[in-house]
Amino acid sequence: MLHHHKTNRRKYYILFAITFGFVWFLFKLGGNPEPVKAVFSTLIDIFFSLAALIITVELLLPRLFYKQRYTAFVLCMILLIAIVGSLTVISQVRLMGYSVAEFYKKNTIQYKQHFYYWFWSDLVLGSYFLVSFIALGGFAIRLAFDRVNTARQMETLEKERSMAELEMLKNQINPHFLFNALNTIYYKIDRINAPARLMVERFSSLLRYQLYECNEAEVNIEKELKFVADYIELQKERLSKNVTVNYKALKNVKDARIAPFILMPLAENCFKHVSQYQDKENMISINSNLRNGWFCFETVNTIQPSSGNRSAGIGLENVKKRLDLVYQGKHSLTTGIKDGCFNLALKIKVQ
Numbered sequence: 001m002l003h004h005h006k007t008n009r010r011k012y013y014i015l016f017a018i019t020f021g022f023v024w025f026l027f028k029l030g031g032n033p034e035p036v037k038a039v040f041s042t043l044i045d046i047f048f049s050l051a052a053l054i055i056t057v058e059l060l061l062p063r064l065f066y067k068q069r070y071t072a073f074v075l076c077m078i079l080l081i082a083i084v085g086s087l088t089v090i091s092q093v094r095l096m097g098y099s100v101a102e103f104y105k106k107n108t109i110q111y112k113q114h115f116y117y118w119f120w121s122d123l124v125l126g127s128y129f130l131v132s133f134i135a136l137g138g139f140a141i142r143l144a145f146d147r148v149n150t151a152r153q154m155e156t157l158e159k160e161r162s163m164a165e166l167e168m169l170k171n172q173i174n175p176h177f178l179f180n181a182l183n184t185i186y187y188k189i190d191r192i193n194a195p196a197r198l199m200v201e202r203f204s205s206l207l208r209y210q211l212y213e214c215n216e217a218e219v220n221i222e223k224e225l226k227f228v229a230d231y232i233e234l235q236k237e238r239l240s241k242n243v244t245v246n247y248k249a250l251k252n253v254k255d256a257r258i259a260p261f262i263l264m265p266l267a268e269n270c271f272k273h274v275s276q277y278q279d280k281e282n283m284i285s286i287n288s289n290l291r292n293g294w295f296c297f298e299t300v301n302t303i304q305p306s307s308g309n310r311s312a313g314i315g316l317e318n319v320k321k322r323l324d325l326v327y328q329g330k331h332s333l334t335t336g337i338k339d340g341c342f343n344l345a346l347k348i349k350v351q
Contacts, residue, residue: 085128218257265315293351
């Protein structure tokens with residue numbers, strides 16, 4: 001989604017440069033009867049103004065203004081306009097074959113007040129005004145579009161949440177009935193059969209988390225990781241003995257919050273597509289850590305050649321869409337296949 005927006009903005013920059021360049025060339029041609037010089041003069045103005053626009057929209061706006069560093073943003077804008085405006089003036093004078101000092105001294109002696117007015121009003125102030133107008137205009141336009149896009153995304157997120165809640169209500173079984181049934185099954189299992197009793201306990205824990213503990217937009221990351229760990233333990237019971245599963249690192253992450261049910265499809269994907277070789281290692285590795293305010297969740301599972309493209313799946317696509325809605329600009333999700341393994345790495349800004 002972010003890449004799509006950047007591609008669209010690139011098209012707008014090109015369209016703006018062509019349209020504004022044509023209009024500005026006609027304006028320049030009116031004051032300069034030499035078409036070649038008018039073309040180069042126009043290119044100078046377009047190049048520096050477009051540079052100021054791109055720096056403002058792509059760098060200063062997201063890194064300073066959106067992070068509420070308003071003083072730094074204003075100072076950087078002033079510095080940007082001063083530098084780009086000065087470069088525009090210097091380049092226009094160099095186009096005439098002079099240095100600024102030489103050009104100013106020679107013409108003030110020859111043309112006096114008329115040149116003095118033209119130099120400071122048309123050339124200097126005009127250049128600074130042009131750079132300021134285009135940079136701040138682009139800033140205002142992107143700010144408006146970003147707010148509209150944010151409003152639309154929030155509306156989409158609310159609709160998806162409402163649909164998910166409705167679907168959950170449609171499929172909901174009375175929780176008390178469910179837990180009472182599980183307790184009955186638990187006590188019906190012979191005490192000697194400890195593995196079966198443990199499986200029922202873990203299944204009960206999964207249901208309790210889904211029904212009672214994750215009704216907020218974010219949950220404690222320890223609970224989410226315990227949910228994933230319980231799911232892994234249940235899945236291990238159905239795997240053959242020649243599949244090795246490692247997930248110990250899930251227990252080491254604390255003191256952060258995350259949107260619920262984002263990690264589960266990633267873990268589920270490993271068990272769904274893990275290889276089933278009889279003559280060599282089959283492996284699943286799931287790790288997590290918290291580093292510099294970023295939560296990292298990585299999975300690796302061996303796959304068989306025939307299942308290469310199926311290692312992604314619908315669940316992973318749904319996770320990508322949800323990440324774009326909940327953590328726009330604050331996450332990265334990469335996948336790839338290397339040495340017979342499907343690798344996934346998720347990073348989310350949580351602090």
